[in-house]
Amino acid sequence: MLTHADDWNRYYADAARPEWDMDRATPVLAEVLDLALPQGLRPGGELAVPGCGYGHDAAELAARGFAVTGIDFAPFAIEGARARYGDRATWMQADWFSPDLGPWDAIFDHTCFVAMDPPRRPAYVAACADHLHSGGLWMAVLFHDVSGRPGPPHAVSPGEMRALAEPRFDVLHLGPALRSHPRRAGREFLLVARRKLGTGD
Ligand SMILES: C[S@@+](CC[C@H](N)C(=O)[O-])C[C@H]1O[C@@H](n2cnc3c(N)ncnc32)[C@H](O)[C@@H]1O
Structure with missing residues (x-):
């Protein structure tokens, strides 16, 4: 079971290449950006990538002009991100549940939410809200189908995702991913949600 930082770190240290890692x-x-920019995602804004792994998404977002902080609680992942992408982004070894992170303008979440044990989901969503400015955007890539695996990743349905998000977020977009990697085609969906104004500021 992959839950604690030590478990994830051991996995990174032992795997020639983590099975989820696409090397890009x-x-x-x-x-996701095409969906979020019309919703007020600010080009050049400050953006967090939780569970950034080896940093591919964070580096790509930085190349697109965002000020990106890639966060992972596994030291091996953060060292790998820094080795691959240097100072293109800020790399932070931290637990996403730490109360003192952020606030950021937006979050790009790719396989961090789905890596959580399902009982931790409400706390994870609360952490996303707490780490955003009021009105900030949470963008997430999610799996509704993990092909019978025990997880992680853990599948979540769009309906469950809406119910989890709505106490703290207005859901702006919830729909299938159309440009998935062939290995994930037909299994991913996308969420863009805005942190509700004034909740927790
Ligand atoms: C499935 S991997 C995905 C990595 C990367 N997003 C990718 O797609 O290549 C999930 C990542 O989340 C990290 N992670 C899990 N729980 C975390 C937490 N509470 N705080 C920070 N990072 C966490 C793990 O160490 C791991 O790197």
């Missing part, structure tokens, strides 16, 4: 940014990153 997810192709749906561009699709």
Whole structure:
């Protein structure tokens, strides 16, 4: 079971290449930005990538002009991100549940939410809200189908995702990913949600 930082770190240290690692940014990153920019995602804004792993998405977002902080609680992942991408982004070894992170303008979440044990989901969503400015955007790439695996990743349905998000977020977009990597085609969906104004500021 991958839950604690030590478990994830051991996995990184032992794996020649983690099975989720695509060695490049997810192709749906561009699709997510196309959805979020008309919703007020500020080009050049400050953006967090929780569970950044080896940093591919964070580096791609930085190349697109955002001021990016890639966060992972596994030291091996953060060292790998820094080795691959240097100072293109800020790399931070931290637990996403730490109360003292952020606030950021936006979050790009690719396989961090789905890596959580399902009982931790409400606390994870609360952390996303707490780490955003009021009105900030949470963008997430999610799996509704993990092909019978025990997880992680853990599948979540769009309906469950809406119910989890709505106490703290207005859901702006919830729909299938159209530009998935072939290995994930038909299994991913996308969320863009705005932190509700004034909740927790
Ligand atoms: C499935 S991997 C995905 C990595 C990267 N997003 C990618 O797609 O290549 C999930 C990542 O989340 C990190 N992670 C899990 N729980 C975390 C937490 N509470 N705080 C920070 N990072 C966490 C793990 O160390 C791991 O790097």
